[in-house]
Amino acid sequence: MHWADVIADKLAANxxxxxxxxxxxxxxxxxxxxxxxxxxxxxxxxACRAKGLDAELVFIVDSSxxxxxxxxxxxxxxxxxxxxxxxxxxxxxxxxxxxYKAFQAGRTxxxxxxEPFLEAINQIGVKxxxxxxxxxxxxxxxxxxxxxxxxxxxKIRDIIETISGRELSKDWFPWSPVDSKGSLDGxxxxxxxxxxxxWKDSHGVEGKSDISKxxxxxxxxxxxxxxxxxxxxxxxxxxxxxxxxxxSYSTGKVLAEFFGHEAPQPLxxxxxxxxxxxAMSSSSGNTIGPIEALDLVxxxxxxxxxxxxxxxxxxxxxxxxxxxxxxxxYERQAARDFGQELSVEGLSRRQLVSIEDAQQALKYSVVxxxxxxxxxxxxxxxxxxxxxxxxSDEDIWSSLASSGSKVEISETLKDRLRRIRNWIQSxxxxxxxxxxxxSSVPELVKxxxxxxxxxxxxxxxxxxxxxxxxDSINAAIPSSAKNLELSPKIAYRVAYICLxxxxxxxxxxxxLEQMDKEDIITQLSNCLSS
Numbered sequence: 001m002h003w004a005d006v007i008a009d010k011l012a013a014n015x016x017x018x019x020x021x022x023x024x025x026x027x028x029x030x031x032x033x034x035x036x037x038x039x040x041x042x043x044x045x046x047a048c049r050a051k052g053l054d055a056e057l058v059f060i061v062d063s064s065x066x067x068x069x070x071x072x073x074x075x076x077x078x079x080x081x082x083x084x085x086x087x088x089x090x091x092x093x094x095x096x097x098x099x100y101k102a103f104q105a106g107r108t109x110x111x112x113x114x115e116p117f118l119e120a121i122n123q124i125g126v127k128x129x130x131x132x133x134x135x136x137x138x139x140x141x142x143x144x145x146x147x148x149x150x151x152x153x154x155k156i157r158d159i160i161e162t163i164s165g166r167e168l169s170k171d172w173f174p175w176s177p178v179d180s181k182g183s184l185d186g187x188x189x190x191x192x193x194x195x196x197x198x199w200k201d202s203h204g205v206e207g208k209s210d211i212s213k214x215x216x217x218x219x220x221x222x223x224x225x226x227x228x229x230x231x232x233x234x235x236x237x238x239x240x241x242x243x244x245x246x247x248s249y250s251t252g253k254v255l256a257e258f259f260g261h262e263a264p265q266p267l268x269x270x271x272x273x274x275x276x277x278x279a280m281s282s283s284s285g286n287t288i289g290p291i292e293a294l295d296l297v298x299x300x301x302x303x304x305x306x307x308x309x310x311x312x313x314x315x316x317x318x319x320x321x322x323x324x325x326x327x328x329x330y331e332r333q334a335a336r337d338f339g340q341e342l343s344v345e346g347l348s349r350r351q352l353v354s355i356e357d358a359q360q361a362l363k364y365s366v367v368x369x370x371x372x373x374x375x376x377x378x379x380x381x382x383x384x385x386x387x388x389x390x391x392s393d394e395d396i397w398s399s400l401a402s403s404g405s406k407v408e409i410s411e412t413l414k415d416r417l418r419r420i421r422n423w424i425q426s427x428x429x430x431x432x433x434x435x436x437x438x439s440s441v442p443e444l445v446k447x448x449x450x451x452x453x454x455x456x457x458x459x460x461x462x463x464x465x466x467x468x469x470x471d472s473i474n475a476a477i478p479s480s481a482k483n484l485e486l487s488p489k490i491a492y493r494v495a496y497i498c499l500x501x502x503x504x505x506x507x508x509x510x511x512l513e514q515m516d517k518e519d520i521i522t523q524l525s526n527c528l529s530s
Contacts (some may be wrong), residue, residue, distance in 0.1 A: 001353070001356065001357075001360075002047070002307075002356070002357050002360035002361065002364070003310050003311060004043045004044050004046070004047035004307075004360070004364060005047050005051075005360060007044050007047065007235065007265060007267060008044065008047035008048045008050070008051050008053065009051070010265055011044075011048055011053065011055075011234060011235055011265060012048070012051055012053055014234065014265075015234075016052075016053055016054055017053070017054040017055075018048055018053060018054070018055045018056070018234040018235060019055075019056050019057075019058055019231065019232050019233050019234055019235075020041045020044050020045045020048070020055060020056070020057050020058070020233075020234070020235045020236065020237075021041065021057075021058050021059075021060055021228075021231065021233040021235070021236040021264070022037045022038040022040075022041040022057065022058075022059050022060070022128075022236070022237065023037075023059070023060035023061070023062060023236075024037070024038075024059070024060075024061060024062065024117070025062040025065045025086070026061060026062070026063060026086055026109070026110040026111075026112075026113040026114045026117075027065065027067065027068065027071070027086065027113070028071055028073065028113060029073070029113060029116075029289055030113065030116070030117040030120075030289065030290055031288055031289055031290070032272060032288050032289070032290055032293045032302070032317070033271060033272040034117065034290070035120070035121070035124070035272075035290055035302070035306070036269055036271075036272050036306055036315070037237055037238065037239070037269065038057075038059065038121055038126060038128075039124070039126065039303060039306040039307075040237040040267065040269055040306060040311060041057050041235075041236075041237055042057055042125075042126045042127075042128070043306065043307055043364045044235060044237070044267070045057040046364055046369055047364070049369075056128075056129060057126070057127065057128040057129070058128060058129045058130075058131050058231060058233070059128045059129070059130050059131065060131045060133055060227060060231070061110065061114060061130060061131070061132050061133060062086075062133050063085070063086050063087040063108075063110035063114075063132055063133055063134040064085050064086075064087065064133045064134040064136075064137050064214070064217050065085065065086055065133075065217075066082070066083045066084060066085055066086070066183070066184045066185065067081050067082050067083065067084055067086060067089060067109070068082070069082060070082065073092070073096055074092055074096045075092070075095065075096040075097040075098070077097055077098055078092075078096075078098065081098075081109075082183070082185065083179075083183030083184050083185030083186070084182050084183055084184075085134060085178075085182075085184070085217075086108065086109045086110040086134075087108050087109075087110045087132075087134040088108070088134075088182065089103075089108065089109045090102065090103035090107075090108070090109060091103065091107050091108060091109050091111070091112030091113075092109070092112065110134075116289070116290070116291050117290055118130075119291065120289075120290030120291050120293075120294055121290070123294050123299050123367075124294070124299040124302055124303055124367060125299065125303070125366070125367035125368055125369065127369070131231060133223075133227070134214070136214075136227070136230070137214025137217060138213065138214040139214075140212050140213065140214070141230045142211075142214065142217075142218060142223075142226055142227075142230070143195070143211055143212040144230075145218070145222070145226035145229065145230075145259055146174075146175055146211040146218055146226075147194055147195070147211065148258070148259065149174035149175070149218070149222055150173075150174060150175055150192045150194070150197060150211065151192075151194070153173055153174050153192075155258075156174045156222065156255070156258075157172060157174075159251060159254050159255060159258070160221055160251050163246055163250050163251045163254060164221075164246045164247075164250075164251060165246050171188050171189065173189035173192075173197070174218065174219065174222055175189070175192075175197050175209070175211055175216055175217075175218060176216050176217055176218070176219060177189065177197050177199045177207075177208075177209030177215065177216040178209060178215050178216050179199070179201035179202070179203070179205070179207075180201050180203055180205035180207060181201070181203065183201075184216065184217065185202075186201060186202035187199045187200070187201045187202070188200050188201075190206070194211075195210050195211050195212040195213075196208040196209065196210055196211070197209040197211060197216065220248060221248050221251045221252065221255070222255060224248055224252050225251075225252040225253075225255040225256040225259060225263065226255075226259065228252070228256055228261065228263060228264055229256065229259050229260070229261045233264045234264050234265060235264050235265040235266075235267070236264045236265075236266065236267075237266075237267040237268070237269055237311065238266065238267075238268060238269070239268070239269060239270075239271065240268050240269070240270055240271070242268075243266065243268035249263070249266055249268075267311055268311065268312065269311035269312070270311065270312060270313055270314040270315070271314055271315075272314075272315045272317055273314055273315065273316050273317070274288070274316075274317065274318055288317075288318075288319055288428075293319065294419075295419060295422045295423075295426075296319050296323070296419055296420075296422055296423040296426060296428060297319065297323060297419065297423075298327075298415070298416045298419055299367050300330070300365050300366060300367055300373070301323075301326060301327055301330050301365075301380075303364065303365040303366075303367070304326070304329075304330045304333075304361065304362070304365040305317065305326055307360075307361040307362075307364040307365050308329070308330075308333075308358075308361040308365075318428070319423070319426070319428035320428050320429070320430040321430045321432065321433075323423075323428075324380065324381060324384075324430070324433065327379070327380030327381070328379070328380070328381070330362075330365070330380075331375075331376070331379050331380060333358050333361065333362050334362060334373055334374070334375045334376070335375050336358070338355060338358070338359045341355050342355055342356075374412070376407065376412075376413060376416070377405050377406045377407040377408075378400060378405060378407045378413070380416075380420070381433075382510065383396075383416065383417060383420055384420050384423070384424065384433060385433075385435060385506065385510060385511055385514070386399060386400075386514065387417060387420050387421050387424055388424060388434070388435040388436075389435060389437070389511065389514050389515065390514070393414070393417060396417065397409050399514060432504075432505065432506060433506055434505075434506075435500070435505075435506060435511055436500060436501075437499055437500065437511070437515060437519075437520075437523070438498075438499060438500060438501055438523060439519075439523065440526075441498075441526055441527050441530045442497060442498070442501035442527075444497045444501065444503075445497060445498060445527045445530055446530070448494070448497075451484070451486060451490065452490060452493070452494050453528065454484055455480050455481050455484060455486060455490050455491050455494050456480075456494050456498065456524065456527065456528050457528055458480040458481075458483055458484060459476065459477065459480035459491060459494065459495060459524065460521060460524050460525060460528065461480075462476040462479060462480055463476050463517075463520065463521060463524070464521060468512075468513065468517045469513060470509045470510050470513045471509075473508070473509040473512050473513060474508075474509035477491050477492060477495055477508065477509070478491055478492070479491075480494075492504070492508075495508055496508070497527075498523060498524050498527040499512075499520070499523060499524070
């Protein structure tokens with residue numbers, strides 16, 4: 001079965017109603033690596049609903065987390081906000097400085113980075129319920145759990161140290177109070193008497209924190225299992241850093257038992273890496289943002305990236321040739337007749353699983369849950385080529401119609417073309433896909449030897465007599481060399497240099513088919529006579 005169906009079956013064995021959680025800290029710009037968690041959760045929720053379960057995806061926003069440091073996209077003025085909760089500090093303006101005017105109007109650091117991400121996940125069809133952790137603290141949702149750990153700090157210390165294998169500091173306490181300046185950093189707890197945690201901060205000020213009102217927060221390893229309880233979480237996917245032996249899920253399971261509830265069904269996923277650049281990181285700038293990605297990538301293909309990859313497998317991605325390969329894979333699957341494949345007698349279990357996995361991956365790739373995936377009948381590669389050599393969309397639709405394609409000019413296809421045009425104009429577009437047919441003679445033509453000139457002359461002759469269809473053009477190019485008992489490589493080199501000014505490039509025949517025959521013959525003839 002598909003990996004999401006496996007999880008859905010496990011959840012079905014434990015009841016009919018489930019909450020699947022995803023979470024994020026809005027400390028900086030999100031990247032498509034963050035989409036893996038939320039899409040994994042969304043796909044599990046869809047798999048549950050397909051089995052008749054009542055399944056809801058919740059998105060927990062860790063807006064109560066503090067600003068850890070002045071990230072490189074922030075002005076040094078943010079130094080004074082280190083340790084302050086993200087819901088209580090101003091958002092950055094376009095220069096990275098605190099935007100106090102926006103803050104007064106109700107916009108916070110957390111909402112500044114969260115809103116574009118929510119826009120992106122809406123585009124890819126994720127339906128969810130947002131839970132703001134800062135609000136949960138303020139409303140007292142964490143209070144019963146905070147009370148339990150504050151009453152037995154040594155027991156909690158022992159659990160964390162034993163499982164994690166690391167020693168906590170001598171002044172560690174299972175509640176981080178807010179100091180006199182609003183920071184969670186550098187505060188020493190001096191006592192506890194429900195509901196107050198007493199403290200002394202780095203400024204020498206003494207005070208008390210009311211845990212029932214969220215005047216502080218629990219450390220992450222305690223916060224996580226506490227929220228599982230009051231949010232009724234039954235499944236949560238998370239990154240491999242949390243799933244390691246001794247990691248936060250290991251301690252969370254034991255602490256959940258201490259709190260009186262069970263840990264959710266886990267699913268550990270690997271990172272999305274930028275091809276050749278390693279793991280994405282908001283703080284380092286090694287990212288492709290979700291909105292940026294969706295300006296270039298059709299949402300169903302981005303969903304397919306997650307649905308078609310087992311969570312335990314790392315994903316190498318970029319918006320260049322990796323995107324083209326991803327689209328190729330999606331289109332190959334969408335063109336399959338799964339009904340016919342499954343009707344073949346004598347299929348092995350392995351073959352059956354492979355077919356069903358592919359079918360389910362496509363099902364979970366559709367943007368609108370419950371709709372059927374569709375074969376576009378025009379490939380991403382072909383549409384990318386047409387978008388470069390046809391100036392108007394109408395010319396592209398006319399070209400597709402004249403080719404006898406089954407393609408339907410739907411809103412989905414129009415949207416895909418819009419994204420492809422954005423992609424072509426971006427720095428992500430791969431050079432090997434770029435098309436520019438010359439109208440002048442390139443310098444490299446002067447380097448042609450006698451054999452190459454003969455091939456060029458023969459190519460002109462063969463193309464003149466060709467019916468200007470892709471297959472005949474494709475046959476003429478190598479034949480122009482073979483007829484002279486020369487290598488076809490010479491013919492391709494000659495054609496690319498004359499028409500594009502380079503020695504290699506995208507497949508020529510589909511491109512030339514879309515061009516005016518006389519213009520191509522004229523360009524080649526000018527190169528021969530130069």
